[in-house]
Amino acid sequence: xxxxxxxxxxxxxxxxxxxxxxxxxxxxxxxxxxxxxxxxxxxxxxxxxxxxxxxxxxxxxxxxxxxxxxxxxxxxxxxxxxxxxxxxxxxxxxxxxxxxxxxxxxxxxxx
Amino acid sequence: xxxxxxxxxxxxxxxxxxxxxxxxxxxxxxxxxxxxxxxxxxxxxxxxxxxxxxxxxxxxxxxxxxxxxxxxxxxxxxxxxxxxxxxxxxxxxxxxxxxxxxxxxxxxxxxxxxxxx
Numbered sequence: 001x002x003x004x005x006x007x008x009x010x011x012x013x014x015x016x017x018x019x020x021x022x023x024x025x026x027x028x029x030x031x032x033x034x035x036x037x038x039x040x041x042x043x044x045x046x047x048x049x050x051x052x053x054x055x056x057x058x059x060x061x062x063x064x065x066x067x068x069x070x071x072x073x074x075x076x077x078x079x080x081x082x083x084x085x086x087x088x089x090x091x092x093x094x095x096x097x098x099x100x101x102x103x104x105x106x107x108x109x110x111x
Numbered sequence: 112x113x114x115x116x117x118x119x120x121x122x123x124x125x126x127x128x129x130x131x132x133x134x135x136x137x138x139x140x141x142x143x144x145x146x147x148x149x150x151x152x153x154x155x156x157x158x159x160x161x162x163x164x165x166x167x168x169x170x171x172x173x174x175x176x177x178x179x180x181x182x183x184x185x186x187x188x189x190x191x192x193x194x195x196x197x198x199x200x201x202x203x204x205x206x207x208x209x210x211x212x213x214x215x216x217x218x219x220x221x222x223x224x225x226x227x228x
Contacts, residue, residue: 032215034216036219043115043219044155046217046218088154090217095212095215098160099157099206099217100157103153
């Protein structure tokens, strides 16, 4: 079993849809959870960061962490064609340590 | 957010040559930087942790004599791929955490695409 599991998709939605992206993990010691967006041939861009369990909202993006279920989610409201990218979840046990990434989910938003 | 740059953004070299990739933190100091490798349609895999003023820590299966890392200052880490071969062709990305995030948020460079002929 991999440490972090993420459905690679692809996921195709129409513009304006609500998108739900998810990751599960096996290591209960993970405390720091991040979502990155990566466009083709570019470096990952940090979207959301959450420490421990809970919700965090930033504009159209909401990140949720459920440590009891070892499950994290990213919701995108009012999706736009510019949101088309690969979304990577990442997590770490301690601050300042290397991240363990999911495989990434490829999202396509059509206008 | 913090800015991390990489140079070059892409490089093509002949088999057997060495290639140096630079990673710079532009607006913060980083005692630790991380080097990742990403193959097409795959996720990022950690190669090594680069520590300023000391030896890098390599992940299992990563040859330290092939992937030389030098963290010469608080804003610069370099990765040198020695005697590169076609199987080393990949997307190399570095990351760093500013102190103001207490190390909890990592920011990535734009990546370097290496193609070995």
